[in-house]
Each structure stands twice: as C-alpha cells, then as structure tokens.
Amino acid sequence: MNIRILALSGSSRRDSLNWKLLGIAARGALNAGAEVTPVRLADFELPLYDQDLEAEQGLPDGAKALQTLVARHDALLIATPEYNGGYTALLKNAIDWISRPREDGSPGVALLAGKVTALLSASPGQLGGIRSQTGIRAVLDKLGMLVIPEAFALSIAHEAFDAEGQLKDKNAERLVSGVGAALYRTASRLG
Numbered sequence: 001m002n003i004r005i006l007a008l009s010g011s012s013r014r015d016s017l018n019w020k021l022l023g024i025a026a027r028g029a030l031n032a033g034a035e036v037t038p039v040r041l042a043d044f045e046l047p048l049y050d051q052d053l054e055a056e057q058g059l060p061d062g063a064k065a066l067q068t069l070v071a072r073h074d075a076l077l078i079a080t081p082e083y084n085g086g087y088t089a090l091l092k093n094a095i096d097w098i099s100r101p102r103e104d105g106s107p108g109v110a111l112l113a114g115k116v117t118a119l120l121s122a123s124p125g126q127l128g129g130i131r132s133q134t135g136i137r138a139v140l141d142k143l144g145m146l147v148i149p150e151a152f153a154l155s156i157a158h159e160a161f162d163a164e165g166q167l168k169d170k171n172a173e174r175l176v177s178g179v180g181a182a183l184y185r186t187a188s189r190l191g
Contacts, residue, residue, distance in 0.1 A: 003184055005183060059102075
C-alpha cells in the first residue's frame, strides 16, 4: 500500500527553521517508503476565518485546495513554529478552514478525523517549540486526529543547521528522520 504524507509548515518565513526541519523528517518518510507532498501554508490564500465571510462568499480557493490535498493524503507531518509560547495563527487558521463543510456538503472535519499525524518544531529558545506542539496537539486531538508519540523539538535551532540546511548534530538528524519514518509505519499499519 502506498502511503501518502502531506508535510505542512506553519511558518510563513522564506528561510524557516521549521521548513528545514520538516524537510529532514520528510526524507525519513520517503526513505521508509512514503510518498511525501511538502506544502507551505503561506502559499495558500486564506483570509482569517470568518463565518460571515464563509456564508457570503463560500470557501476561499485556498481552503478548497487544502481540503483536496488533505483528502488525497493518508497522514500529516506538521512543523509547528512557536510564537510567544504558542503555535502560529497561520497554522490554526488553515486548520479552521480545512475543517469547514466542503462544497458538496460533506463535513470538512471528516477529512481530519482519524488522520495519523506527527509533530515537529524548531525554535531559537531552550524548549525547541514544545509548547507549540502541546497547544496544537490539543486542537488536533479535538478534531479526532491520531497524533503519534514520536515527535521532535529542536532547541537553539538558529545555530543547529549548516550552510546546506542539514542539522550539524547527526544524532538529532537521525531522530528527526525517524519521526517521518514512524509516521509512515503507523499510517501503514492503520491503512
């Protein structure tokens, strides 16, 4: 069975530390046998979620595109930056739009329920974004997503990468890659 993983970054920065970390975990999933689609949420036009806007104009094109992507994938690999001790508004807004009813009337939340998910974070701080993971996990749990215990939080991330975007610490790189591989294995067993 071919397992498809959608790799999402909750950062809007072009040179994001979380995007780099996500790439390493995605390679781990690829090496394990998954098909991986990396996505920058900042590339999708998503106004702040507003139920009045939704009622008047329907789902924005960016939300429809994300719903389609989520529907076509078996699992999600999410890199969640930490801003002021929490996950990003970009990530929460994308999840809110994905969870909305689809154009055919089917519930958007059904796209997320039961979806196997792994979390990563990179932060210049000492905790590596673990508070971001804790916060977003509560949201994902509420939506019925299956968040695997394998995760990674990279502290002092602004000093952790070399010029090619690889982790200087090869043990950390192995662990991050292992998150992607674990997501693949779990999705394979449940698929």
